[in-house]
Amino acid sequence: MTEAGWQDSFGDPVLVRRLLARLESIVTQPLRLMEVCGTHTMALFETGLRPLLSECGVELVSGPGCPVCVTAQADLDHAFAVAAEPDVTLATFGDMIRVPGTKTSLGRLKAEGADVRIVYSALDAVKLAQLQPDRRVVFLAVGFETTVPSIAYALQTAEESGFANFFIFPLHKTIPVPLMWLAGHPELRLDGFLCPGHVSVVIGARAYEPVASQRGKPCAITGFEPVDILRGVVELAEQVAGGRSEVANMYERVVKPDGNPAALQLIDRYFEPATARWRGIGELPDSGLELRRQWHQRDIRAQLPEFTPPVADPALAACRCGEVLIGKLQPPACACFGTSCTPAHPLGACMVSQEGSCRAYHKYHGMGGGDG
Amino acid sequence: MCLAIPGRVLELNGAFATVDFGGVKRRIGTALTPQVAVDEYVLVHAGMAIQVIDVAEAERTLELIREVYADLADEEIGPEGAGLD
Numbered sequence: 001m002t003e004a005g006w007q008d009s010f011g012d013p014v015l016v017r018r019l020l021a022r023l024e025s026i027v028t029q030p031l032r033l034m035e036v037c038g039t040h041t042m043a044l045f046e047t048g049l050r051p052l053l054s055e056c057g058v059e060l061v062s063g064p065g066c067p068v069c070v071t072a073q074a075d076l077d078h079a080f081a082v083a084a085e086p087d088v089t090l091a092t093f094g095d096m097i098r099v100p101g102t103k104t105s106l107g108r109l110k111a112e113g114a115d116v117r118i119v120y121s122a123l124d125a126v127k128l129a130q131l132q133p134d135r136r137v138v139f140l141a142v143g144f145e146t147t148v149p150s151i152a153y154a155l156q157t158a159e160e161s162g163f164a165n166f167f168i169f170p171l172h173k174t175i176p177v178p179l180m181w182l183a184g185h186p187e188l189r190l191d192g193f194l195c196p197g198h199v200s201v202v203i204g205a206r207a208y209e210p211v212a213s214q215r216g217k218p219c220a221i222t223g224f225e226p227v228d229i230l231r232g233v234v235e236l237a238e239q240v241a242g243g244r245s246e247v248a249n250m251y252e253r254v255v256k257p258d259g260n261p262a263a264l265q266l267i268d269r270y271f272e273p274a275t276a277r278w279r280g281i282g283e284l285p286d287s288g289l290e291l292r293r294q295w296h297q298r299d300i301r302a303q304l305p306e307f308t309p310p311v312a313d314p315a316l317a318a319c320r321c322g323e324v325l326i327g328k329l330q331p332p333a334c335a336c337f338g339t340s341c342t343p344a345h346p347l348g349a350c351m352v353s354q355e356g357s358c359r360a361y362h363k364y365h366g367m368g369g370g371d372g
Numbered sequence: 373m374c375l376a377i378p379g380r381v382l383e384l385n386g387a388f389a390t391v392d393f394g395g396v397k398r399r400i401g402t403a404l405t406p407q408v409a410v411d412e413y414v415l416v417h418a419g420m421a422i423q424v425i426d427v428a429e430a431e432r433t434l435e436l437i438r439e440v441y442a443d444l445a446d447e448e449i450g451p452e453g454a455g456l457d
């Protein structure tokens with residue numbers, strides 16, 4: 001069928017070669033770019049592009065684009081306390097199950113009898129609320145702008161169907177504010193950003209304008225196929241070489257200048273910008289989304305007594321996820337990497353999530369991958 | 373977690389659609405892409421289509437890349453990607 005044509009062409013080895021040749025010809029001094037999105041981190045390993053780029057003088061450092069990884073410890077602990085409530089069913093994406101909190105994890109709580117369910121979508125959690133009217137069903141709402149519309153839609157469905165026992169624990173984060181923070185960070189010395197393609201589908205290309213115009217960092221929005229990624233890297237290299245900093249949309253087939261209006265409207269109906277806590281960054285104003293006042297009753301935190309965070313575990317203090325998430329440290333440089341911290345026994349969220357940098361480096365470099 | 377997968381719409385049913393992901397069929401929500409039609413491609417994340425894929429645009433993009441990067445390729449790698457696998 002012809003339909004496979006365009007999809008396969010974004011992996012076309014001929015085009016990959018051509019783009020690499022172009023890259024080699026324009027990069028005259030080492031470039032340090034951040035791939036913001038965890039899905040890009042995975043794609044860079046899976047496609048084998050990372051070493052090829054490095055041969056061309058382009059270093060890609062992973063950013064904070066793994067929503068599980070950037071969730072602050074205090075927020076995890078709070079969510080786990082909610083899961084332990086006897087009348088709560090906690091529904092979550094699978095990636096959260098093994099993320100270690102200070103004292104426990106959702107997996108451990110589940111083994112101890114808590115009702116923790118893995119769902120594929122927030123709508124599945126609404127279904128659980130329908131099936132168990134006597135329990136409070138809480139969806140652990142972790143995710144960036146890509147995911148928030150589906151959670152807003154779940155809220156709308158619960159509202160329309162009259163399921164008063166559906167709640168969320170909102171831990172959403174939004175991308176533009178931390179990008180501004182990273183772009184202005186003096187130690188990171190970033191030359192540009194590969195912007196997250198699927199976040200951009202929702203928020204639109206214009207959302208990155210301030211990063212390019214006020215911070216002077218080139219931005220390229222790209223998809224996840226080899227040709228997509230390379231075209232983005234070539235564009236960033238050309239901008240650096242030409243002394244420009246613009247927002248280039250290289251994912252034209254799905255990203256519009258103003259994003260997806262239906263999705264943005266739905267987000268806006270339920271959520272408003274709020275301060276969020278990021279692992280590795282700390283609190284950033286307007287970098288998260290909380291439920292609007294009229295929907296506060298759907299926030300499980302409003303239904304439960306005040307939460308007192310547990311005292312930090314010294315073993316977890318060795319985890320350097322915070323530095324990994326802002327591109328300050330490459331995972332193999334963490335002393336725990338591959339020794340006391342492995343996917344089977346993770347110390348930090350970055351070793352758990354499918355998109356976590358430590359997990360990705362561990363999978364593709366094997367243990368003891370050195371400092372590279 | 374922001375992974376999104378392209379699939380082709382086989383059937384529409386209210387705010388839902390049956391989508392074919394390379395042979396695997398799934399029911400997904402279409403509330404975020406109200407304009408979608410049967411046979412179009414959608415990008416699906418967490419059980420919902422987040423955008424209709426503009427296939428004509430995809431083809432234009434490829435055309436553009438082939439054009440812009442044609443010369444270098446011929447000089448440096450010879451005919452159609454020799455030695456690649």
Ligand code: SF4
Binds near residue numbers: 318321322342347
């Ligand atoms: S290797 Fe483990 S301990 Fe080290 S930063 Fe990554 S997740 Fe944390």
